Amino acid sequence: MIVVIDYSVGNVKSVCNAFHHIGCEVELSRDPAKIAKAVGLVLPGVAAFGYAMEALGSAAEPVRQAASAGKPVLGICVGHQMLFDQSCEYGPHKGLGLIRGNVVPIPPVQTVPHMGWNLVELPEEMDLFTGLRPAKHFYFAHSYHAQVNDRQVRIAYTDYGSPLTASVQKGNIYGVQFHPEKSGNHGLQVLKNFYAICAKR
Amino acid sequence: MLTKRIIPCLDVKDNRVVKGVNFLNLRDAGDPVELGARYSDEGADELVFLDITATIRSRKTIVDLVRRVAENVFIPFTVGGGIGTVEQIDELLRSGAEKVSVNTAAVKNPNLMAEAAKRFGNQCVVLAIDARRSKTRAGHWQVCIKAGSEPTDVDVVEWAVRGEELGAGEILLTSMDADGTLAGYDNELNKAVSDAVNIPVIASGGAGKLEHLYDAIVKGGADAVLMASITHFDNYTITQMKQYLRDRGLPMNL
Numbered sequence: 001m002i003v004v005i006d007y008s009v010g011n012v013k014s015v016c017n018a019f020h021h022i023g024c025e026v027e028l029s030r031d032p033a034k035i036a037k038a039v040g041l042v043l044p045g046v047a048a049f050g051y052a053m054e055a056l057g058s059a060a061e062p063v064r065q066a067a068s069a070g071k072p073v074l075g076i077c078v079g080h081q082m083l084f085d086q087s088c089e090y091g092p093h094k095g096l097g098l099i100r101g102n103v104v105p106i107p108p109v110q111t112v113p114h115m116g117w118n119l120v121e122l123p124e125e126m127d128l129f130t131g132l133r134p135a136k137h138f139y140f141a142h143s144y145h146a147q148v149n150d151r152q153v154r155i156a157y158t159d160y161g162s163p164l165t166a167s168v169q170k171g172n173i174y175g176v177q178f179h180p181e182k183s184g185n186h187g188l189q190v191l192k193n194f195y196a197i198c199a200k201r
Numbered sequence: 202m203l204t205k206r207i208i209p210c211l212d213v214k215d216n217r218v219v220k221g222v223n224f225l226n227l228r229d230a231g232d233p234v235e236l237g238a239r240y241s242d243e244g245a246d247e248l249v250f251l252d253i254t255a256t257i258r259s260r261k262t263i264v265d266l267v268r269r270v271a272e273n274v275f276i277p278f279t280v281g282g283g284i285g286t287v288e289q290i291d292e293l294l295r296s297g298a299e300k301v302s303v304n305t306a307a308v309k310n311p312n313l314m315a316e317a318a319k320r321f322g323n324q325c326v327v328l329a330i331d332a333r334r335s336k337t338r339a340g341h342w343q344v345c346i347k348a349g350s351e352p353t354d355v356d357v358v359e360w361a362v363r364g365e366e367l368g369a370g371e372i373l374l375t376s377m378d379a380d381g382t383l384a385g386y387d388n389e390l391n392k393a394v395s396d397a398v399n400i401p402v403i404a405s406g407g408a409g410k411l412e413h414l415y416d417a418i419v420k421g422g423a424d425a426v427l428m429a430s431i432t433h434f435d436n437y438t439i440t441q442m443k444q445y446l447r448d449r450g451l452p453m454n455l
Contacts, residue, residue, distance in 0.1 A: 014297055017272045111399070115324055115370075116203040117246055117454040137204060137454035139277060141299075141324055159202065182277050182299070184241060 045077020255283025271297025318368025383409025
């Protein structure tokens with residue numbers, strides 16, 4: 001079973017609905033025992049960074065351990081940003097530190113927030129995007145993005161006046177800045193691919 | 202670069218999608234959840250659900266509808282109609298809507314937009330404006346409230362600017378004169394508003410042909426086009442609309 005981490009805030013149900021729709025059972029939980037047993041973990045994207053990290057609270061350590069043990073982890077939007085060292089949204093906040101890098105404001109070349117459908121170039125070596133290459137549109141809604149300082153990380157970019165980090169992969173750790181649960185059939189395919197990655201283990 | 206958006210609008214009455222002409226003579230257009238799921242699957246960029254009855258009884262129904270839509274629709278959607286308090290907005294967002302649109306209540310209490318934006322972020326707050334061409338002042342439009350039934354003295358362009366200042370993240374601009382006529386959007390209206398604000402404008406009312414969509418974006422300056430009649434009654438598919446706009450050089454999610 002894939003466990004969607006429950007922050008008890010905002011709308012985490014959209015992600016669960018999308019997994020149900022593709023025939024994948026998920027459980028909404030923050031119980032360390034369930035996190036340890038899960039085949040994969042999803043960190044959904046709700047609220048501001050500091051708020052989300054605080055809400056994650058005692059579940060942070062089990063998530064970090066599971067990720068280090070090789071369990072597939074998918075962070076979505078703020079959940080993706082939480083994979084990094086820190087963010088400066090409303091003051092500095094520490095992240096999970098699973099990927100080296102910082103979450104910084106989107107360069108104000110165009111209107112912020114970056115909201116709507118944008119094209120993401122999908123590199124060959126990222127298995128989250130099987131069947132979707134070379135590029136697809138996904139739905140974004142964010143004001144901050146990740147600046148990656150980690151050589152082991154594969155990165156997919158989107159262009160918004162300047163290149164923004166749209167997705168990252170470091171081994172079993174995956175992050176998507178866009179919302180796959182709100183990106184129509186292509187987004188559902190990303191979730192199917194994650195499900196397949198979890199099932200393979 | 203962000204794409205231009207195609208947004209089917211589902212006016213909901215008694216749990217059915219309906220569509221009229223100039224806000225009158227409603228025709229049945231199907232089940233809202235089924236139709237929403239079909240549009241989501243066909244590649245629509247967003248959906249708008251408007252509760253056009255907006256009574257106390259229908260409000261409960263609309264929360265339930267939003268939940269069912271969220272289970273079957275995997276693109277962003279906005280819900281509106283008779284929403285008057287921050288608590289109602291909270292309930293709809295928690296039920297799965299990305300955005301909530303306010304109209305009559307915002308005119309009566311503009312602070313509602315500020316409160317909602319502060320609590321949920323500007324991106325959740327859509328200011329819906331029903332605009333009617335002024336009979337006395339050329340090049341002006343008046344804001345109408347209560348599903349278009351009550352004209353006010355408020356000027357549409359001034360109201361849109363005020364809405365942005367108060368925290369609206371988007372303007373859903375409906376021309377009552379063009380609504381349901383299939384004769385084209387009111388692009389003079391769209392241009393006047395899109396030139397005056399920095400937030401996205403969704404053009405609504407009057408789409409009948411593919412070139413109308415192009416004109417609303419290029420001549421009217423709209424970031425998104427909303428339509429009902431031409432898609433509910435199968436004149437054009439979402440893909441046909443997107444292909445047409447892409448072929449004419451606009452960035453589309455296709």
